[in-house]
Amino acid sequence: MRTVAFTDGRAVPVLGQGTWHMGETRGARRVEADALRLGLDLGMTLIDTAEMYGDGGAEEVVAEALAGRRDAAFVVSKVLPHNAGRRALRTALARSLRRLRIDWIDLYLLHWRGSVPLAETVAALEAEREAGHIRAWGVSNLDTEDMTELAALPAGAHCATDQVLYNPQARGIEFDLLPWCAARAMPVMAYSPVGQAGRLLRAPALLEVARRHQATPAQVALAWAIRHPHVIAIPKAADPAHVRANAAAAALALTAEDCAAIDRAFPPPAGKVRLAML
Numbered sequence: 001m002r003t004v005a006f007t008d009g010r011a012v013p014v015l016g017q018g019t020w021h022m023g024e025t026r027g028a029r030r031v032e033a034d035a036l037r038l039g040l041d042l043g044m045t046l047i048d049t050a051e052m053y054g055d056g057g058a059e060e061v062v063a064e065a066l067a068g069r070r071d072a073a074f075v076v077s078k079v080l081p082h083n084a085g086r087r088a089l090r091t092a093l094a095r096s097l098r099r100l101r102i103d104w105i106d107l108y109l110l111h112w113r114g115s116v117p118l119a120e121t122v123a124a125l126e127a128e129r130e131a132g133h134i135r136a137w138g139v140s141n142l143d144t145e146d147m148t149e150l151a152a153l154p155a156g157a158h159c160a161t162d163q164v165l166y167n168p169q170a171r172g173i174e175f176d177l178l179p180w181c182a183a184r185a186m187p188v189m190a191y192s193p194v195g196q197a198g199r200l201l202r203a204p205a206l207l208e209v210a211r212r213h214q215a216t217p218a219q220v221a222l223a224w225a226i227r228h229p230h231v232i233a234i235p236k237a238a239d240p241a242h243v244r245a246n247a248a249a250a251a252l253a254l255t256a257e258d259c260a261a262i263d264r265a266f267p268p269p270a271g272k273v274r275l276a277m278l
C-alpha cells in the first residue's frame with residue numbers, strides 16, 4: 001500500500017482504520033477487534049482511536065487487536081479538550097496507555113480546541129514526547145487560522161498532522177487548510193471518509209464512477225480522498241467485508257473523468273468555507 005510520510009520521516013499507509021463507536025457494547029468487542037486485526041493483515045496498520053470513543057472502550061478494543069503485534073501498528077489516540085492542560089493531559093495519557101496496554105502512542109492529538117490555551121497544550125505534549133510516552137503529537141478539527149496560531153508557538157512546528165472531516169460532501173479544506181498543510185509537507189488525516197455510510201454512498205455520481213471500475217461507492221470515496229498526496233484516510237469498519245473493500249480501495253486510481261463527475265455533483269470550494277466538524 002502507498003505510504004505517506006510525516007515530517008519526522010515516519011511513513012504510514014495511506015489508508016488507516018478508525019474506531020469511533022467501537023467498544024461501546026461488550027458483545028461487539030470481539031468482532032471489532034477481529035476487524036481491526038484483519039485490517040492490520042491487509043496493510044492498514046494505522047489505527048485511530050480516542051479516549052472519548054466508547055468512554056475508553058475503543059482503546060480497549062485496540063489493545064485486544066494489538067495483542068502480540070504492537071510493533072506492526074501505528075497507534076493514534078486523542079485527548080479531550082478539557083484534559084488538554086499540563087497536569088490533566090499527563091493523567092489522561094497515562095489512562096489511554098493503560099487501556100491500550102502499550103508503552104507509547106505513535107501520534108497523540110488534541111481532539112478539538114477548547115478553553116485551554118494552545119501554548120499550554122503544546123508544552124504538555126512536548127513534555128510527553130520528550131519523556132517518550134508519545135512519539136509525535138498533532139491536532140484535530142483546527143481550521144487554518146488556528147493552525148497559523150499554533151505554528152507560531154514555540155515547538156508549534158512539531159505538529160505532525162491536522163485530522164479533519166473530509167469527503168466529497170465536505171471538501172471546504174481544499175480551499176485553504178489543505179494547501180496550508182501541504183506547503184509544510186504536513187499530512188492531513190481525513191475522518192469520516194465514506195460519509196459514515198450515509199447519503200454519500202447513494203450519490204449517483206459515486207455510483208456511476210463505481211460502476212466504471214467495478215468498485216463500490218465507498219471505495220470510490222476512499223480513492224477520491226487519498227488522490228491528494230498529503231491525505232491519509234481512516235475509514236471505520238467493523239464488518240470484515242467492509243475492511244477488505246477498504247484495503248482494496250488503495251489500488252483504485254480515479255481518472256480525470258471520474259474526478260470531474262464527482263466535481264459536478266460535489267463542487268470544490270470557490271472560497272473560504274468554515275471547517276466543518278462532527
Ligand SMILES: NC(=O)c1ccc[n+]([C@@H]2O[C@H](COP(=O)([O-])OP(=O)(O)OC[C@H]3O[C@@H](n4cnc5c(N)ncnc54)[C@H](OP(=O)(O)O)[C@@H]3O)[C@@H](O)[C@H]2O)c1
Binds near residue numbers: 163
Ligand atoms: N477527530 C475527530 O473529531 C473525528 C470525528 C469523526 C471520526 N473520526 C475518526 O475517523 C474514523 C472514521 O470516521 P467515521 O467513523 O465517522 O465514519 P466513516 O469511516 O466515514 O464511516 C463508518 C461507517 O461506514 C461503514 N463502512 C465502512 N466501510 C464501508 C464500506 N466499504 N462500504 C460500506 N460501508 C462502509 C461502517 O460500517 P461497519 O462498521 O458496519 O463496517 C460504518 O458504519 C472514526 O472511526 C474515527 O476514528 C475522528
